[in-house]
Amino acid sequence: MFKNQLPIIRYYMMNLYTPPKRLSKIGESATLKAAEKARELRAKGVDVISLDVGEPDFPTPKPIIEAAYRALNDGLTKYSQSQGLIELRETISDNLRRLYGIEYLPNEIIITPGAKMGVFYALTAILDEGDEVIIPTPAWPSYFDITKFAGGNPVEVRTGENFELLPDIIDSLVTEKTKALLLNYPNNPTGVLYDRRDLERLAEVVERRNLLVISDEIYCRLVYDGEFIPFSKISEMRDRTITVNGFSKAYSMTGWRLGYIYGPKNIIKEILKVQQQTATHPPTFIQKAAVTALNDCENYVKEMVKEFKFRRDIVYKGLKEMGFKVQKANGAFYFFPNAEDVYSEPEKFSEHLLEKAAVNTTPGTGFGKGYEKYFRISYATSREKIEEAILRMKRFLNLH
Ligand SMILES: Cc1ncc(COP(=O)(O)O)c(C=O)c1O
The missing domain is CATH 3.90.1150.10 (Aspartate Aminotransferase, domain 1)
Known part of the structure; x- marks a missing residue:
């Protein structure tokens, strides 16, 4: 009896739901x-x-797992600040100073449920419907879809033969609709790292064309030759750069879903609204464990x-x-x-x-x-x- 009704049920379900554009x-x-x-x-x-x-x-390194257990037993099972545990934001701030000599205050940092969500927050907070985002390719596939989901249009720009950035071509693709450039280095899928000269040449275009930059630096700790330079450290770029980072890759914490964003205070304030109205914040005990990752897991x-x-x-x-x-x-x-x-x-x-x-x-x-x-x-x-x-x-x- 029920079996006979399946096609009818399916018909009604199809009519009840059409995915939004x-x-x-x-x-x-x-x-x-x-x-x-x-x-x-x-x-x-x-x-x-x-x-x-x-x-x-x-x-995942043992000390991080033990810290998560401790945090659970200590009752860190309730809401934290929506921007993220202050202790973790202070630790990230210290780390950025120690590793790269860049200064971000805890209120310029938001703890996110993974770097992917960080990219989503950043794009949602800066894009108006139809705004363009220039994405050097090859690029992590999610950038294209998240840009569209946030109402923007991804504009692909090929890199050179050795996957180097081509600032002149990027320059030529800027229109009045271009809002941002989305960077990722060390890069997924090429593993390429940009040096200071590459970044400075790009920064010149960003400055002249008045763009924002989302810099996905999730692989910044996994560098084998050369030096990693955060994009926000390049002259004049601090006020234009929203940096996305996280714990998945450097600390083998993919399943913990923990990342962070830092950038200019006015943009961070807007991004915080997106987090407050969606995830609220990542789990409190996981944020606490991440303090241990940054402080005790360098080896x-x-x-x-x-x-x-x-x-x-x-x-x-x-x-x-x-x-x-x-x-x-x-x-x-x-x-x-x-x-x-x-x-x-x-x-x-x-x-x-x-x-x-x-x-x-x-x-x-x-x-x-x-x-x-x-x-x-x-x-x-x-x-x-x-x-x-x-x-x-x-x-x-x-x-x-
Ligand atoms: C370039 C890039 N950004 C972000 C992410 C997502 O990181 P998370 O696991 O923190 O969301 C990945 C994961 O593969 C990635 O390759």
Whole structure:
């Protein structure tokens, strides 16, 4: 009886709900979708090696976990200030001074439920309907969708052959609708880090064109060569920059959902409204545990960076041996090779590699227009798995 009614129920549900236009513009997360495919194969018993996830494979450092337990037992189970625990904001403020020599007061910082939410807050707080956001590509796929969700239009600008920023081209794309530039370095998916000269040349355009900058610095602690310079530290950029950061990558705290934003007080005040009317704040005991991350876990970060650097070198060597055109990554845990010179159907490289060699990478399509022949490798997995994955790739390419 009930079974017979299903088509009728379905018909009514379809009529009851049509997604709003705002949602029809955005899609599923391309990176999460790629990981999902591997999960499905694994469920069927295939021994898939995942080089797709943007998540450190290390456990969250023990002192952070113990601090969270303590915080729960101490009763930190109630609301905190909506801007975030003052103790954590003070610790972040101290850290920014100690690590980079930049000064942000606790009231210029907001604790957010992850960096992704930080990007959403920042864009929501600055965009009017139809405003444009310039996004150098390849870029983390969520930037495009979050910009649209916040009412803006993403304007893609390609980087150079070595994924370097091209300030003149950025300059030429600025219109009266351009509100902001969205930067990310060390970069996902390329691992590229910009140096002072790159940043100063860009800052000149930002200043002259009167733009705001959202600088996503989530990978700032994962740097293997060169120096990380926060964009807000570049001359005249402090008042124009909203920086997004978080605990996911540096402290292997992806599931804890904790990030932070800092920037000019007038913008932070607006962003706080968005947090107050949505998340309220991230969980109080998790904020408390993050104080321990910043104060007591420097040795864990250093060890993790050492290991990532080692793996980066293995992957780089392997990719070069296979003949890939690839830019050496200075940070984060990704490479973004071009499959063109190595595989006859470069657009299908990722798909075929998964099907025939059980190695999952992320296809380049989601990272911006014109990157169909590229793919992203994440080396946030063990050395053994990386070495096995390289062997499988070589076999897939008939190089062994
Ligand atoms: C560039 C970039 N920004 C932000 C995030 C999201 O970080 P969180 O886990 O803190 O939301 C990621 C995660 O992959 C990322 O790659």
